[in-house]
Amino acid sequence: MQAQLIALDWGTSSLRAYKLGPAGTVLEQRSLASGIMHLPSEPRDIAGVRCSDGFELAFDAACGDWLDAQPGLPVIACGMVGSAQGWSEAAYRSTPVDVASLGKALHTVRSLRGVDVHIVPGVIEQVGLPNVMRGEETQVLGVLQSLSASGELLIGLPGSHSKWVEVVEGCITHFDTFMTGELFAVLSKHSLLGRTQKVSEQFQAEAFDRGVQVALSKDGQRGVLSTLFSARTLGLTAELTPEQQPDYLSGLLIGHELAGLPASARHIPIILVGAGPLCARYQRALALCGFAHVSLAQEATERGLWQLAVAAGLTQPATEA
């Protein structure tokens, strides 16, 4: 099947490349470790020129052969590749944004082989505390593609810096960031709490649930700075084994994150996007917190990139195959 678009999901630690066919069908995909903080450095010839630029090298490794086979193929990319530390900075667009407005705002960098790479800008919210995202906006638009774009939605993207994105009538109107994943990592690795933890192969469901419940309890209202210490004291009082402590801490932090969602979130559909095991934790915690309408979305990034390329006129929409 003839390809129509090369779509790159280019973040801090990895680069995923998709060759997309009619209607955005994934024809081939690759995963490279060449995130913008881990670029290749070994010089190589690209288009007859000796090159040592990490972005060019990674780009060529990701899809050079696809472009050799089909030279006119358009290229779109999202993620940290458009940050100040990326290949070329794509200035943030302010909320509200939708697929049409972001598709019109793609930022172009010309690669050594003469191909334009169209970079999706990140999104900034400047009402109240500023908030930014790069890459997640594309996932959100990918989720919306498969839905009837009516009414209100809350889209959760758990991770190192979890995003919760409010969507109204297909438009991103507001979002928040919770540093839950990174906090879990630094506390486990570098704080007193890590010293008594023992990593278990098995998910410690009871301890996880207890963590969530503590976050929701009266004790939890004092905030996470206060409840954190319980990950240690429940160990001291033998109420948590060393193997249970990591999942207790995970549940506690996720519970505090969910307690910070707007009250309206209880009554609108929630969609989770991200790595399967992490989404499963959030789904479990959301159920414990009484959020009723939760579902999971798949393939959000490639769908979002396809939608944006269509909106930008880089490729043609097509009836489903």
Added chain:
Amino acid sequence: MQAQLIALDWGTSSLRAYKLGPAGTVLEQRSLASGIMHLPSEPRDIAGVRCSDGFELAFDAACGDWLDAQPGLPVIACGMVGSAQGWSEAAYRSTPVDVASLGKALHTVRSLRGVDVHIVPGVIEQVGLPNVMRGEETQVLGVLQSLSASGELLIGLPGSHSKWVEVVEGCITHFDTFMTGELFAVLSKHSLLGRTQKVSEQFQAEAFDRGVQVALSKDGQRGVLSTLFSARTLGLTAELTPEQQPDYLSGLLIGHELAGLPASARHIPIILVGAGPLCARYQRALALCGFAHVSLAQEATERGLWQLAVAAGLTQPATEA
């Protein structure tokens, strides 16, 4: 002046020794780096015996000469020296506790030179989430010594793990722990937030105050997991310089800690105990949060140890010199 008591404040990273005279007057004091995690290991003769035990060696270095000069001098110690990782474990006492009940519960370890070291037990609270302290209970009792022991008080001990101790009629009835100091340290050293921080010699008052105010704001109600990211985004939007970011984060975390204090704290006297610069930060943040009755206490540990020694009958109370 004749000494009456040797008092040791023996924590994780340091050991402070006080030679106290009548009425607890400090005759001499020393500070050693021999906390229970940093004990000496070079074998030495103690009381004619070759000794390589770190606790014995540190004890001898701290006050061996005082005991040589006055062999019958009683010795009292508080802090992590009484933990499971300490010299000898002094089991926790449950709240409520006061100077009389703790003084009756001292745990004794006999040193190589035949002298008994009386260790103050830590305190545990088991209502709701368990909470523990070792050393802070002695500071609290030291603060109470100089007050008329009537009514309600809240005593704040800022630090790596800040304690907030409620006192009613001279009795410790409840306490909470906030991991504020440790969280500040691990985030600054090991998280994304540290990467754009630049340490400044000068206290960045405006940035600190802004952090406190964000914690108190509507945004702050989503919790610290959410507001943390603003330490980065306010840098991205050039609202905070790299030099301002550490004190912004400090104010933000302290603000969230104070937001977690019980509502009743606004109407009762608050006393802060601890290192001067840190107490100054808390005093500033408390004022911004509208806490009206805040004062500072000095020499709390040595006064607390004296009071406990008197309650235990190790030494005699005396009229002030």
